[in-house]
Structure formats: C-alpha cells, structure tokens
Amino acid sequence: NCIDFSRRYSDDEYKRLFGIYKSECEVKNLDACIYLAEFYKSGLGVKKDATKSLEILNKACDESNKFACHNLGVEYQETKEYKMALDAFKKGCDLTLIQSCFNIAVLYNNGGGVKRDYKKAAKIYKEVCEQNFYEGCYNLAVLYHNTPGVKRDYKEAIKLYKKACDSDFSISCYNLASLYQEQKEYEKANKLYFKACKLDFADACNNLASLYDDALGVEKDDEVAFRYYNKACRLDSASGCKHLAYFYYHGIGTKKDKKLAEKELKKACKLGLKEACEIVRDFH
Secondary structure (H helix, E strand, O other): OOOOOOOOOOHHHHHHHHHHHHHHHHOOOHHHHHHHHHHHHHOOOOOOOHHHHHHHHHHHHHOOOHHHHHHHHHHHHHOOOHHHHHHHHHHHHHOOOHHHHHHHHHHHHHOOOOOOOHHHHHHHHHHHHHOOOHHHHHHHHHHHHHOOOOOOOHHHHHHHHHHHHHOOOHHHHHHHHHHHHHOOOHHHHHHHHHHHHHOOOHHHHHHHHHHHHOOOOOOOOHHHHHHHHHHHHHOOOHHHHHHHHHHHHHOOOOOOOHHHHHHHHHHHHHOOOHHHHHHHHOOO
C-alpha cells in the first residue's frame, strides 16, 4: 500500500490509507511511520498536525531509520530550526544516506544554523560527488567557479561541471557553457547550451538562441535563434519571451505578428521582467 504523493487521491482513499499506515506504524513498521508522518504534516485523511509528524519521525529516527532522520531534518529546515536539522541530517548521514550528507554540506555552504564554512561544505561535496551524487559535484564546481571568499579554480570547476553534465544534470551543463562563454570559447558553449536546452533548461535555450542571434562561434541564423527563443519562452524564460516578442514585432526569423509580439511581452512581464512591462505599456 505505497502512495504516490505526486497524484491526488479521494478523501476516502486518504482516510483508508491513513488507517493502514497508523496500524502498521504502531507495530513498528518504520516505513509506514514515514508515510504516516507525511499524512499528519500535509493533513491527508487526518487533521494537519506538524507536531505529531515530528514526533513520529523522531521515534523512527531513534530506531535508526535513515529516511526518517532525513525527513526530520527537512521538516526542521522548513521551519528554520537549523541546528535541529543539522543533528537529524548527521544521523541520516551516519546511517549512510547520501542525500543527508549533501544537506549538511548545504547548511555549511549557506550558513544555515551553523557558521558558514566553505571548507567543510567542500569536503562533504567532494565525498558525495565521488559517490556519484551529481548535485554535490555541481555545488562544489560552483564554489570553485564564482563563490566570493573561495579561491577560484576554473580547471577543477570545469572537471566537476563536466562530471555532473555527463550524467544529464542540466544546470551543470548550463554553468559549464556559461564558463566557456566567459572565456569566449563559443563552440564549446554552444554544444553545452544545446544539451542543457534539450534537457529543458530554459536559460540554456535562451543563451543558445543569443549565440545564433549575435553570431558568436556560429553563423548568424535568425530562424534558429527564433526557434530557441520560442522554446526558452515556452519553458518560462522571461528573457526568452522578450526576445521572442522582438522577433515577432520585426518579423525576424518568422512572419511579422504584432499580436503575438504583445502576447509574448505580456508573458515576459508576468514572469517578472520589468523592462517588458514598460514596453507593454508603451506598445501601442
């Protein structure tokens, strides 16, 4: 009786499942306890009760269930009780849950409840990266690439971004492309933006379009630029929508269409691009 939290069930089904998980948890089925805690936290089949959720997770964590410890850490993190979160993640990490180890590094990285310590964060990121937890590779690359207070090491950043990108971690492909673009290595940037865009990373589609728009490392191609600005906008890139509107307005790489130009500008404005809001006001 596992539940898929990404889909919606009927109230009766939630109540039925709640009853099952409650009974199972009472006889020390710790996996059922984890589900039960989520039901209390989200108010599924029972009145919402965050305190009860924490109590259940604490007990399951004390019984050495690593997932309970991790979820406990997440709940404490959500309520900004960072010291408690750190303790829970440490338990999860000691029980070999790699995601918990990673979350400890994030707390040290961001200074959440503990003194910011990039050295400690980097050490843990390195450990989880070596176990192929690619978010760790990516975060370590960011530290080396452009984090104030950390000595820059482009060579190491490239190696780490590449490792995560090779496993389709889209933001890592995007950052590696940006790094190559900073260094004016446009052909390398193009390939990586293309990969990240294919993985539906909106800003990568936008930047790929701009390479074709500005003829950086490729021949200028308005139709290709239009195609990628269009995809970027569909993926909710405000900049992509603004550029798409410009292409529609002037008929660049597509047929001139002022109605569509206005529509895409409005979307860019809705996505928070102030400049687009100003242009919409003066559109007519």
